[in-house]
Amino acid sequence: MAASAGSRLKHADALKRQNRLEQWTLLGLAAPALVVIVLVVLIPVGWLFYLSFLGGDGQFSLENYQKMLKYKSYARTFMTTFQVSILTTLICILIGYPLAYFLAQLPNRIAGLFMLTVLLPFWTSLLVRTYAWLVLLQRKGILNDFAIQIGLWDSPVKLVHNMTGTLIGMAHIMLPFLVLPLYNAMKKIDRDLMQAASNLGATPTRAFWQIYFPLSMPGMVAGSLIVFVLCLGFYVTPAVLGGGRVIMVATQITAILENQYDWGAASALGVVLLVATILVLILASRLFKLDSALFGKG
Amino acid sequence: MSWLNKAASDTQITHRSRLWLYCLATVIMLLLVIPTFIVIPMSFSDSQYLEFPPKVWSLRWYEEYIGSAKWMRATATSLKIAVLTMLVATPLGTMAAYALFVSGHRAARAVFVLLITPMIVPVILIAIGTFYAFGKMGLNNSITGLVLAHTALATPLVMIVITAALRSYDLDQERVARSLGATRLQAFFVITLPQIKFSVITSALLAFLTSFDEVIVSIFVSGGKTATLTKHMFSALRDYIDPTIAAISTIMVLISTILLLVTQRIGSRKKPD
Numbered sequence: 001m002a003a004s005a006g007s008r009l010k011h012a013d014a015l016k017r018q019n020r021l022e023q024w025t026l027l028g029l030a031a032p033a034l035v036v037i038v039l040v041v042l043i044p045v046g047w048l049f050y051l052s053f054l055g056g057d058g059q060f061s062l063e064n065y066q067k068m069l070k071y072k073s074y075a076r077t078f079m080t081t082f083q084v085s086i087l088t089t090l091i092c093i094l095i096g097y098p099l100a101y102f103l104a105q106l107p108n109r110i111a112g113l114f115m116l117t118v119l120l121p122f123w124t125s126l127l128v129r130t131y132a133w134l135v136l137l138q139r140k141g142i143l144n145d146f147a148i149q150i151g152l153w154d155s156p157v158k159l160v161h162n163m164t165g166t167l168i169g170m171a172h173i174m175l176p177f178l179v180l181p182l183y184n185a186m187k188k189i190d191r192d193l194m195q196a197a198s199n200l201g202a203t204p205t206r207a208f209w210q211i212y213f214p215l216s217m218p219g220m221v222a223g224s225l226i227v228f229v230l231c232l233g234f235y236v237t238p239a240v241l242g243g244g245r246v247i248m249v250a251t252q253i254t255a256i257l258e259n260q261y262d263w264g265a266a267s268a269l270g271v272v273l274l275v276a277t278i279l280v281l282i283l284a285s286r287l288f289k290l291d292s293a294l295f296g297k298g
Numbered sequence: 299m300s301w302l303n304k305a306a307s308d309t310q311i312t313h314r315s316r317l318w319l320y321c322l323a324t325v326i327m328l329l330l331v332i333p334t335f336i337v338i339p340m341s342f343s344d345s346q347y348l349e350f351p352p353k354v355w356s357l358r359w360y361e362e363y364i365g366s367a368k369w370m371r372a373t374a375t376s377l378k379i380a381v382l383t384m385l386v387a388t389p390l391g392t393m394a395a396y397a398l399f400v401s402g403h404r405a406a407r408a409v410f411v412l413l414i415t416p417m418i419v420p421v422i423l424i425a426i427g428t429f430y431a432f433g434k435m436g437l438n439n440s441i442t443g444l445v446l447a448h449t450a451l452a453t454p455l456v457m458i459v460i461t462a463a464l465r466s467y468d469l470d471q472e473r474v475a476r477s478l479g480a481t482r483l484q485a486f487f488v489i490t491l492p493q494i495k496f497s498v499i500t501s502a503l504l505a506f507l508t509s510f511d512e513v514i515v516s517i518f519v520s521g522g523k524t525a526t527l528t529k530h531m532f533s534a535l536r537d538y539i540d541p542t543i544a545a546i547s548t549i550m551v552l553i554s555t556i557l558l559l560v561t562q563r564i565g566s567r568k569k570p571d
Binding site for chain 1: 394
């Protein structure tokens, strides 16, 4: 008896060891990817973190962060960044919700066809789309010509190189990031629920607001969060369509490097941007239990 | 128009009372697509100023593009970097996604989060960070540096596509193969890979586009002879509107459209309904 129990233990041990070995081997398969991420993201960003705490004399100091509190231009940049991010997210929700709802109601095959209109911009270079808006919105652009022709306004309106142009371009670029998760969430809503609501006498409007809308919330929150976080660090579109009038954090970081070559100040600004992004993500995932919506099975 | 009175949804709402939604959705979809395609007719204009519709049609801007050594070199660089990024990021991301999905190790989730950090960290930080770090390592203005940076940006996308594919795939098939004597490697290549191959192709195309369209890291890390197409386009956009960009944009739109249609084709073949 004792002998067989002992050998069983030995076998169990061997199995466990083999299992552990295999787990480590598998984990090893992720190592090359990890090396690249460490080289390109973790070390450089860590380095910036370190630089942000170096003063002009090379000693540890908080002067880069104190500068941010001292000069008004920093506060203005952060205000603009949040303003643009919040407005873009709101515009995307207003436009994206009806579109996602429309697509979710269609039979799969047709929805797939219409979905191309969302996927195509998603796959097209951001630079190309920003350029297209620049062309559309300029003083002698198509939009101004068209509006004057149909009598919407008399003389060309300044639509670009300002906040308006930035918001239009940003909303266009961000829309797919909202529509895709929202559409997926809507597709998961059990259709029987709406039929049941209708059977029990709810009007279509009431059924929508009481049943459908709350159930689509996880998708909307996840989509809005992605849009908001992407907006916070956005560079290309505000730089081109804002024409120097819409200064966001990313724009200012580049400007500091180009004009003053001040790595400490640029890094500090970058660290604040990163911390803000992470805070938004943590807060949102606490508030809405987002893990599963963002990372799949969680 | 009896169709209008038919039920449109599970709450028996009619198509007639839904017409506003159809109109609104149509307008939004047009707004999404038009700015992508508007550059195509404009690129065939003869004018310095981008007109729509063009009064005189010509291939002037295409000739300008093809005739310019600067644009041609940038295009070749971008293509080279994008192909290399695709070739590196696809196997790296697939390996990592598979490993983390199959391994029951406690650390797997942490590693996964670590690997998708490029999607969370604002790209501008990665751009200036790599510019600084690559400066110390002598990797700035080099193809290696750019491919490395773009691989980091593309790998998370590959991982997400492959993980999604593995989730809808029955791993028991691999277990069966192994119980019949196949090694893990054989089981993966013979049983699993053929079944997720369409996702692998999709992720490879995504990796290619991620690199080809990437702007911010390229602005910082590339330069001189390795300046990418997007870097030149960005500086041309900031200074003045050069119509050559319309011609280049048209080519880029065509590339994305073709790649997207390829993946859609693949997707519909994968699950015939």
